[in-house]
Every structure is written in C-alpha cells, then in structure tokens.
Amino acid sequence: MVARPPVRLVIDRMTHADLAAVQQIEKVSFSTPWPSYAYRNELETNRLAHYLVVRAGREVIGYAGIWLMVDEAHVTTFAVAPAWRRQRVGERLILALLDVAIARGAREATLEVRLSNLGARRLYEKYGFRPVGIRPRYYSDDHEDALIMTTEPLAEPAMVARIAVRRAELEAAPEPEGPG
Numbered sequence: 001m002v003a004r005p006p007v008r009l010v011i012d013r014m015t016h017a018d019l020a021a022v023q024q025i026e027k028v029s030f031s032t033p034w035p036s037y038a039y040r041n042e043l044e045t046n047r048l049a050h051y052l053v054v055r056a057g058r059e060v061i062g063y064a065g066i067w068l069m070v071d072e073a074h075v076t077t078f079a080v081a082p083a084w085r086r087q088r089v090g091e092r093l094i095l096a097l098l099d100v101a102i103a104r105g106a107r108e109a110t111l112e113v114r115l116s117n118l119g120a121r122r123l124y125e126k127y128g129f130r131p132v133g134i135r136p137r138y139y140s141d142d143h144e145d146a147l148i149m150t151t152e153p154l155a156e157p158a159m160v161a162r163i164a165v166r167r168a169e170l171e172a173a174p175e176p177e178g179p180g
Contacts, residue, residue, distance in 0.1 A: 073101030083179030
C-alpha cells in the first residue's frame, strides 16, 4: 500500500462561500440539521456569533461556532466530515474555538452534547470540559437528554496549562493523511 502525503489543514472564519459545504457536513452529521438559512442568518445578523471552518486544501472538512455572551463562550455547533474523523481535526477545531473565546474575553466555555455521543464527550473532556448538568429531552428528533459541559475558568493556571499541553501535542503530531 502506498502512503498518502499528509494534508495541511487551515482553520479560518466561515464565509458565505463555505455554506454549501457546511450544509453537506451538517446533513451527514446530525439527524435534525440546521436549516440552510440558519448559518446565513448567523453570519449576517448575530453579533455574538463566531464561526470557523477547517479546510484541507480548498475543501471544507469541518466547522464549529460559538456565541460569546457576556463572559461565556457557548459552543453552538461542531462537526467534522465523516471521512476526516479520528484524525485530530476536531481537536484542532476545539482548540481554535477556545482561542477565539479567550481572545474575546470569555471566562469559560460551555456546550451541550448528546449523552450517547461518547466520542464527542471524550474530545470535550480532553480539552477541559466537564459535566455540570442535564437538559432533559433536549433533542427534538428523539428527545434524548443533553449533557451540559463547562470548562474551568479559561484563565485559571490549570486550564491554561491544559490548553498549552494539548496545543503542543497537536503541533508535534503529523498532519492528517486525509480520507481513507
């Protein structure tokens, strides 16, 4: 078998040009995807919103968003294209979201995740999110509960150290090889 060359990933702000690719990832990632106009509205009218995409070359392979409300960064959405999962793309994306949150003065970050989504929960825990509560019947498609997860204060020494360690691990890791 011939090894594929690594692919350089770039994380950038989401633009209108990214919306078709984002919607495709959304549809294969969630049983109740956001409607196509939702991201457009977020980009055009929500002053609290900050959305990022991950590109492999010119292809959008992941995206995430946060709302910055007072001193809290709330992760609103997060997805990686199935062919790119388990290649640390999500780690790069969550780290970029935390960087935006810190740069914008957020004290902490929070999110909701399906109780059954163990892979996402492990990723969030690795980056300092911890369970703090349950939102019963949160998801409209099947009424599954959501686990609320929150970080320690982002400026706390332990959280700063965690982010630094994770960043160093990612910088030392090889770039992904792309879809298998």
